[in-house]
Amino acid sequence: MASPPTVGLLYPGHSAEDDFPALEARLDGAVHLPLVHTDIGEDAHRVDALLRMGGPERLAAGAERLVEHDPDSVMWACTSASFVFGWDGAQEQVAALGRLLGRPVSSTSLAFVDAVRALGVRRVAVAASYPQDVATRFVELLGHGGVDVVGLGSHGIITAAEVGTFDRERVLAIVRGGDVPQAEAVLVPDTAMHSLAWIEDLEDAVGKPVLTANQVTVWQGLRIAGATTTLPGLGRLFRL
The missing domain is CATH 3.40.50.12500 (Rossmann fold)
Known part of the structure; x- marks a missing residue:
């Protein structure tokens, strides 16, 4: 039997990360969502703090720890510390992670x-x-x-x-x-x-x-991994 798709999550700090293991449990192992916490620095929805939170050094440090889970794809599971960089900056943010990891990468904002x-x-x-x-x-x-x-x-x-x-x-x-x-x-x-x-x-x-945000993060991770995005209980997006 094929192993379930593995979507690695880079998640800043601690707030709603338990959403993901709870989803894994509800789906009875149909999806694997290993998560690594990135250094949040200052917990503040302020542009300057968010630019630091999404900086390349912090993301690279988290990505190195995520490699041990051998993910099929990786998501920067953060919206604000992606979109604050603008459209081009958000694209470069995930492109840099993709070059580092050699895997498909996206972010919640692009998702x-x-x-x-x-x-x-x-x-x-x-x-x-x-x-x-x-x-x-x-x-x-x-x-x-x-x-x-x-x-x-x-x-x-x-x-x-x-x-x-x-x-x-x-x-x-x-x-x-x-x-x-x-x-x-x-x-x-x-x-x-x-x-x-x-x-x-x-x-x-x-x-x-x-x-x-957490819904589209999982959906995008599965999509870029080439896995099915048809899953129960997750809204119309997952019934397409």
Whole structure:
């Protein structure tokens, strides 16, 4: 029997990383998601701190520890410390990791663009935990990817640690509050936010596809590894 696909995750700090082993358990070993924590430095949703968090030395150090898991693909499981570099910078960030690891590599921010395209939608709402100036950087990256953001909600939360404490009802409220009628999907861009157990509930709440950071991270990792992305309980994206 073939071994399950292995998507290696580089995850900054500690907040919602337990989303991934919980998903592994629910899928009964259909996917392997080894995770290495990268040095977060200062836990702050501030542009200067995020630029340091996503710096090449920190990512390379984490990548070296991830190699022992022999992943089929690698994801920089962070949205904000990718999109703050802009479209070209986000592309170079993963290209450098790909050269280092000799494996397919992507990031959560780029995964959002690919997931929106896969759904065949263009107009989206963004329900962000970040401060407004940081959330605007995500909107800019989406725009470079051809995604039209028709609604932006930001919650001004500075630390990933605080976002990691949000329960199902808080996440549902953020998604409902960020939705607008003209949006064809709602994007929730923080890997510090738990979501993988609640994707179907989130989509039911707004009646349209919901893309969360941890969800698109797993999807993109499987996609670039050439593995199936048809999995139960993870929303419309995983039923394409």
